[in-house]
Amino acid sequence: MSCFIAVDIGGTHIRAALYPQQGSTPLQQVRIPTVASGQSPLERMVQLIRQIWPQSNDVLSIAIASPGFIDSSAGLVMSAPNIAGWNNLPVSEIVSKQFGVPVFLGNDANLAVMGEYLFGSGRGHQDILYLTISTGIGGGIISNGRLVEGGHGLAGELGHVTIEPDGPICACGKKGHLEALSSGTAISRYLAQQVAAGRFSTFKPGSAPNAKAIADAAREGDSLSIETYERAGFYLGRAVADFLAIFNPSLVILGGGVAQSGDLLLAPMKRSLDQHVVAPEYLQGLTITTASLGDDTGLLGALALQYSKVNPA
Numbered sequence: 001m002s003c004f005i006a007v008d009i010g011g012t013h014i015r016a017a018l019y020p021q022q023g024s025t026p027l028q029q030v031r032i033p034t035v036a037s038g039q040s041p042l043e044r045m046v047q048l049i050r051q052i053w054p055q056s057n058d059v060l061s062i063a064i065a066s067p068g069f070i071d072s073s074a075g076l077v078m079s080a081p082n083i084a085g086w087n088n089l090p091v092s093e094i095v096s097k098q099f100g101v102p103v104f105l106g107n108d109a110n111l112a113v114m115g116e117y118l119f120g121s122g123r124g125h126q127d128i129l130y131l132t133i134s135t136g137i138g139g140g141i142i143s144n145g146r147l148v149e150g151g152h153g154l155a156g157e158l159g160h161v162t163i164e165p166d167g168p169i170c171a172c173g174k175k176g177h178l179e180a181l182s183s184g185t186a187i188s189r190y191l192a193q194q195v196a197a198g199r200f201s202t203f204k205p206g207s208a209p210n211a212k213a214i215a216d217a218a219r220e221g222d223s224l225s226i227e228t229y230e231r232a233g234f235y236l237g238r239a240v241a242d243f244l245a246i247f248n249p250s251l252v253i254l255g256g257g258v259a260q261s262g263d264l265l266l267a268p269m270k271r272s273l274d275q276h277v278v279a280p281e282y283l284q285g286l287t288i289t290t291a292s293l294g295d296d297t298g299l300l301g302a303l304a305l306q307y308s309k310v311n312p313a
Contacts, residue, residue, distance in 0.1 A: 003027065003054055004306045007045060007064040008108070008298030010034060011082035014041070016048045017299045021060065024119050024300060028052045034083065041083050042091070046098055053099075061310050062095060063104040063302035065111040067138075072153035075105045081171070104305050109138030110147060110156050111301025112255060112291070117142050118304045120292040121253050129249040130291075131158060133236070133265075134256035136171060137179040141247055147308075148247075159183070163239050181235040184211035184258045191228045199224050215261040229264040236265065237272025244273075244282040255291030 002021040007014065014034050017026040032048055034041050049062065068080030075092020077083075092103040106114075113130035116122040122130075128142040139158025141148040148155050159179035160172055167176030168186070180186055191214055195201050201224040202217050203209050209217070218225035240252060258265060270288065277283060293300050 001056065002058050002060050003056075004060055004303055004310070005049060005052065005062045006299045006302035006306070007049065007062065008302060009041070009045065009064065009066045009083065010108075010298070011067070014045050014048055015295075015299060016045075016052055017303075018052045018054060019303050024303060026299070027054075029299070040085060042086075042089070042094065046095065049095070049099065059099070059101050061102040061104060061306050062099065063106065063111075063305045063309075064091060064095070065106055065108040065298040065302045066091065067108050069157075070105060070107040070110075070153055072104070072106050072110075072149060074152075075103065077105070102310070104302075104309055106302070106305050107138070107140075107153065107156070108298055108301070110140045110149065110153075111305055112138075112293075112297045113140030113142055113156075113253070113301070114147055114304035114308070115293055115297050115299075115301035116253050116255075116291055118307065119300050120297075121289050122251060125249075125251040125287075127247065127249045128251045128253060129158075129240070129243055129247055130253045130255065131236075131240075131259075132256040132291075133183060133254060133258040135184050137183045137256075141249075143247060158239070158243065161239060161242070163235050178235065178239045182232040182239070182258075184256075187211045187214055187228055187232050187258065190231060191224060194224055194228075201225065211258050211261070215264055218261075218264050226264070229261065230268045232258075233265045233268030234272045237269040237274075238276045240269065241273050241276035241278070241282075244286070245278050248282065250285055250287065252286065252288045253291050254288070255297060259290050 004019045007016045015031045017029040069078040077089045080086035096103040122128045126145045130140040132138045137159030139156045164176035168180045170177035170180035202222045214225045
């Protein structure tokens with residue numbers, strides 16, 4: 001039986017799965033930590049692929065979902081801040097030489113929208129805007145049934161759109177990006193700053209709660225935690241209003257851990273979207289929902305990439 005191998009690389013774990021040529025249920029799936037003493041992340045990824053390689057050797061291709069700035073046509077990771085040493089790394093070439101099959105590489109958020117489009121919340125839609133809201137904010141766009149990649153595969157970095165020109169510094173070093181205002185990191189930073197400034201909260205000065213802990217506190221009535229999510233949702237809604245004017249999707253999918261906070265984020269986001277959208281026509285027929293593939297988003301996105309390259313039927 002012919003198979004695909006899908007790999008999802010994260011700062012914490014590398015996951016790999018073996019899929020049949022038709023179908024999205026893995027025949028085998030494994031996970032290991034990204035970092036280990038004496039091995040590079042690249043070596044660990046190769047080891048993981050070998051671990052699930054079928055005895056039949058009948059693998060059509062491998063696809064890899066990677067964080068960072070990716071030149072997908074060249075199979076090159078230009079930079080991946082969360083993976084040490086991954087700068088101008090020709091991942092596709094290296095892995096292809098190891099295994100003798102085509103290797104496709106894609107940005108993890110771009111592949112996430114492909115996975116949702118084929119297998120998840122995006123089924124039935126041809127124009128999709130995807131935002132993954134986690135430690136940072138990534139994005140992906142499906143337009144007329146095709147992934148928008150741009151000239152070098154760098155399109156879709158929606159977290160690095162300037163929303164507040166004099167806003168806080170983003171992890172990339174620029175001011176006021178959406179990621180600096182609505183990501184999990186931004187939520188944690190804002191609350192910590194307000195507590196340090198003397199604002200009342202159930203969190204004490206010097207504490208460093210993550211976005212989930214802040215969501216839990218908001219549900220228990222902590223007013224500063226509620227305000228923090230209101231602020232993040234406000235800026236997210238402002239950004240989505242702009243994205244609607246550019247891409248005119250029929251579906252907006254929100255993924256990532258912060259999106260799991262539900263109406264704490266979504267309710268203020270929708271109010272802000274209504275306030276900032278350029279024309280009400282952009283909201284007609286628009287569906288806003290959450291991602292449905294969970295932890296398998298990266299793997300199924302990598303599988304979807306192979307479907308588009310090798311198995312288009």
